[in-house]
Amino acid sequence: MIRIKGRPSVLVSRRAPDVTLIGGGASSVSIYFDNNATTRVDSEVVRAMLPFLTDQFGNPSSMHDVGAAAGAAMKRARQQLQALIGATFDHEIIFTSGGTESNNTAILSALEVMPGRTEIVTSAVEHPAVLALCGYLEKTRGIKVHRIPVDQHGRIDIDAYRTALTHHVAIVSIMWANNETGTIFPVVRLSEMAKKVGAIFHTDAVQAVGKLPIDLKSTAIDMLSLSGHKFHGPKGVGALFIRSGVPFHALFKGGHQQRDRRAGTENTPGIVGLGKAAELALECMDEENRRVRSLRDHLEKGLLARIPNTFVNGDLLARLPNTTNVSFEGIGGEAVQFLLNRKGIACSFGSACTSGSSLQSHVLEAMKIAPTAALGAVRFSFSRFNREEDVDQVLQVIPGIVKKLQDSFPAAVR
Ligand SMILES: *Cc1c(COP(=O)(O)O)cnc(C)c1O
Numbered sequence: 001m002i003r004i005k006g007r008p009s010v011l012v013s014r015r016a017p018d019v020t021l022i023g024g025g026a027s028s029v030s031i032y033f034d035n036n037a038t039t040r041v042d043s044e045v046v047r048a049m050l051p052f053l054t055d056q057f058g059n060p061s062s063m064h065d066v067g068a069a070a071g072a073a074m075k076r077a078r079q080q081l082q083a084l085i086g087a088t089f090d091h092e093i094i095f096t097s098g099g100t101e102s103n104n105t106a107i108l109s110a111l112e113v114m115p116g117r118t119e120i121v122t123s124a125v126e127h128p129a130v131l132a133l134c135g136y137l138e139k140t141r142g143i144k145v146h147r148i149p150v151d152q153h154g155r156i157d158i159d160a161y162r163t164a165l166t167h168h169v170a171i172v173s174i175m176w177a178n179n180e181t182g183t184i185f186p187v188v189r190l191s192e193m194a195k196k197v198g199a200i201f202h203t204d205a206v207q208a209v210g211k212l213p214i215d216l217k218s219t220a221i222d223m224l225s226l227s228g229h230k231f232h233g234p235k236g237v238g239a240l241f242i243r244s245g246v247p248f249h250a251l252f253k254g255g256h257q258q259r260d261r262r263a264g265t266e267n268t269p270g271i272v273g274l275g276k277a278a279e280l281a282l283e284c285m286d287e288e289n290r291r292v293r294s295l296r297d298h299l300e301k302g303l304l305a306r307i308p309n310t311f312v313n314g315d316l317l318a319r320l321p322n323t324t325n326v327s328f329e330g331i332g333g334e335a336v337q338f339l340l341n342r343k344g345i346a347c348s349f350g351s352a353c354t355s356g357s358s359l360q361s362h363v364l365e366a367m368k369i370a371p372t373a374a375l376g377a378v379r380f381s382f383s384r385f386n387r388e389e390d391v392d393q394v395l396q397v398i399p400g401i402v403k404k405l406q407d408s409f410p411a412a413v414r
Pocket of ligand 1 (some may be wrong): 037097098099101176179204207229236301
C-alpha cells in the first residue's frame, strides 16, 4: 500500500448555491462526492438560521418575548422533523448535538430503564458511535453485546438475530442504512421481532433520514437517531425520536430543558437549521432521489466498464440511492482517493471515521470482502448539489489514476 504523507486539503463544492449569501464564497473549485461524511449546508438553511444568530438570540426557556420567539422557532423545527419521520407527536423529538449523542443517549437510557436486562443486540457493521459505546459497556459494565453478522452483500443474518433476541435484551440498536455501503436494513421487520421479547428497538437512521421515506407511526421502532449535517443542515445538531410511552432516562444532569430529557440551553440556530433542512428534504426527496440515483448508476456503470477487476460492495437490491462503494482490486483505495483529491475530486476510502489509520474498514471486513479488494474500496456518495458533469469528470480521470497505481505496484500485489 502506498503511504500518503500529509492530509488532503479542505474541499468546497463548486456547485455553491448562492455563495454570496454571507460574503466570502467558494475558494477552490472541486467536485464533492463525500456526502455520507457530511453535506454542504443548503443556502436556504443558512438563511433560516441567520436571524437566530442575530436579533432572535433569546433563550427559549426565558419568560419574555425574546425567549418566546426562540421557543416558537424550536417548536416549528420539531414539527418539521415530525413531518419528515412521520412521528405521531412533535414532543416525541428531542434535539441533541448530533448522531453520536443520540445513539449514546438511546443505548444508555435503555440500560437504565430496564435494570433487569443486561444484553444489547446490534450489528457488526454499525457506526463507531454505537460500536465503541457497546465495546465500552462490555468492558466496564459486563454488558453482553451480540454483534449480528452480515453476509457478503452486507445483509443482516436474520437467524442469528432471532437467536440473540431473548428477555435478557434491554435494547436492540440496528442502523437503518449503512454509511459505507448504503445497504438498507429491514428495520421495520427487525423492530417487530424485538418487540416480541419486550426489548426497546433503536435505529441509527443518520444515513436514512432525508434519503428514504420514513413513517414511524406505522412501525414498532421506539427510538431513532438523526443528524442535521448528513442532509444539508448544520453540524453539531441532531435529534432523537423517543416514542411516546417508551421509558426514558436522560443522559445529562442539568436544567429542565426539553421536558427534562436533555439538559442544556438549546442550540436554537442549529435547531432552526435542522428543521429547515428537514422541510427541504421532505419537499424534494422523490425528485432528488431519482436524479441522484441515475447519477450514481451512471458513475458505477462507467467505472465497471472502464476499469477491469472492479466491483461494487453492498446490497444492490436494498441500497441508498446516493451511495456506491467500489473496490479496485489490488490497488489502495486510499491512494485512489488521494490522487482524485489532487484533481479536485473528493471521495473517501473505507470510512471517513477511520481515515488516517490504514486499518481495513470494519464493515467490509464483516462482509468478508478479501483484503486485496477491501483495501481498494472507494466510496462515492452523492447529494442534491452533484451534477452530471461531476460524474463525467470522474470517469475521465479515474482510468489514468488506476493505471498509474497499478504500474507502481509489484505484480505480486495485483
Ligand atoms: C455520521 C454518522 C453518525 C454520527 O453523526 P454525528 O452527527 O456526526 O455525530 C452516526 N451514524 C451514522 C450512520 C453516520 O453516518
